[in-house]
Amino acid sequence: MKRTLSLKNLILSFAARFLISAISATLRFEFINKEAAEKVKSSGGKIVYIFWHGRQFLTVYAHRKNKIAILTSLSKDGDLQTAILESFGYKCVRGSSTRGGMEALREMIKTMREGYDCAFAADGPKGPIYQAKGGAFYLARLNKAAVIPVACSAQKKKIFEKAWDKYELPMPFSRARIVYGEPIYIKREDDIEESAKKAGEILSEMTKKADLWT
Numbered sequence: 001m002k003r004t005l006s007l008k009n010l011i012l013s014f015a016a017r018f019l020i021s022a023i024s025a026t027l028r029f030e031f032i033n034k035e036a037a038e039k040v041k042s043s044g045g046k047i048v049y050i051f052w053h054g055r056q057f058l059t060v061y062a063h064r065k066n067k068i069a070i071l072t073s074l075s076k077d078g079d080l081q082t083a084i085l086e087s088f089g090y091k092c093v094r095g096s097s098t099r100g101g102m103e104a105l106r107e108m109i110k111t112m113r114e115g116y117d118c119a120f121a122a123d124g125p126k127g128p129i130y131q132a133k134g135g136a137f138y139l140a141r142l143n144k145a146a147v148i149p150v151a152c153s154a155q156k157k158k159i160f161e162k163a164w165d166k167y168e169l170p171m172p173f174s175r176a177r178i179v180y181g182e183p184i185y186i187k188r189e190d191d192i193e194e195s196a197k198k199a200g201e202i203l204s205e206m207t208k209k210a211d212l213w214t
């Protein structure tokens with residue numbers, strides 16, 4: 001059942017949408033290796049995107065026209081995040097690794113069969129930072145979908161050092177970079193946690209390279 005948004009969160013969701021749209025409209029986006037995802041889609045494949053929780057700002061505006069479902073937590077913070085993402089046209093499935101996990105997984109499987117790709121903050125919802133969890137990879141294996149890591153970087157940004165995810169807020173008119181990794185396929189015999197670890201290492205390396213501004 002969809003929960004009613006509090007007045008406070010309703011106001012915050014409108015403010016967040018305005019902020020994301022206003023800043024993103026000024027950014028000079030650079031997309032690297034986007035053809036990796038396009039090739040999967042052109043062949044009729046499904047995609048599970050993974051990204052780091054603290055780098056998600058750039059992805060929200062850039063992928064708003066894509067048919068993507070996103071896993072959001074069942075917490076009050078998740079209520080707000082869901083409202084923001086839905087305002088950009090994303091479908092949100094509520095759940096986490098600790099609450100509503102199996103129900104959310106079933107809903108994600110159904111959603112992908114309806115033609116949606118899915119996206120996960122690989123280290124969400126509460127970290128540890130830069131440590132990928134297995135849920136996205138389990139979903140990809142069940143749906144025979146490609147896992148595509150997505151690294152994001154803004155040349156000028158505010159980093160919230162006290163936040164667990166070191167959240168990054170791009171500054172207006174900054175250069176912005178979104179890098180797509182090569183598709184990763186999870187075989188039936190592959191260990192999910194080991195697959196998550198390896199993909200997390202790939203995403204971390206991609207992020208380091210994305211941060212190299214000249």
